[in-house]
C-alpha cells in the first residue's frame with residue numbers, strides 16, 4: 103500500500119469508530135427487584151459509599167474495596183464545578199459506589215443517558231446500560247435504549263469518580279410516550295436502609 107492508501111485506511115477506521123460510538127446502545131434483559139420492596143421500607147434517594155482514590159477508570163473503584171457510607175443522594179442531578187463531590191466534603195479524588203432502586207412507571211423503551219465528569223457506569227436490573235468509564239470533561243454518554251419488561255422497582259448499581267478539576271453527574275431519561283429528555287425525578291429513586 104502507498105502511504106496515502108494507508109492514511110485513507112486509518113481515516114476510514116476513525117470514521118467507523120466514531121459512528122459506532124454514537125450509535126444507541128440497546129439494553130435488555132433487565133431483572134426487576136425480586137421481591138419488589140415494600141414502600142413502607144424504602145428511604146428517599148440512593149445509598150452511596152465513598153472511596154478516596156486517584157481513579158482513572160471506574161474499574162479502579164471495583165478494585166479498591168467497599169468504601170465508607172455517606173449521606174444518601176436524593177437525586178442524580180449534580181453540577182459540582184470545582185466544589186465538593188456529591189455528599190462528600192472533598193473536591194477531588196473521590197469515587198462513589200451508588201446503590202438502591204429506580205422505578206419505571208410503565209413497561210416499554212426508555213432512552214437514557216448520563217452527563218458526567220469524570221467516569222460513570224450505570225447498571226440497572228443486572229445489566230450495564232450506560233458506560234462512559236474514563237477521565238473526561240463534561241459530556242453526555244451515548245444514548246441507551248433500555249427495554250423495560252414490567253413496571254416497578256429495579257436494582258441500581260452505579261460507579262462514578264471525580265479525579266480533579268470540575269465534576270458533574272446527571273442522569274437523564276425519556277420515558278415511553280414522552281417527547282423529550284428530562285433529568286430523572288427524585289421520586290424515581292429509593293433505597294433500603296442498611297442493617
Ligand SMILES: [Ca+2]
Pocket residue numbers: 219220238264265266267268269
Ligand atoms: Ca474532573
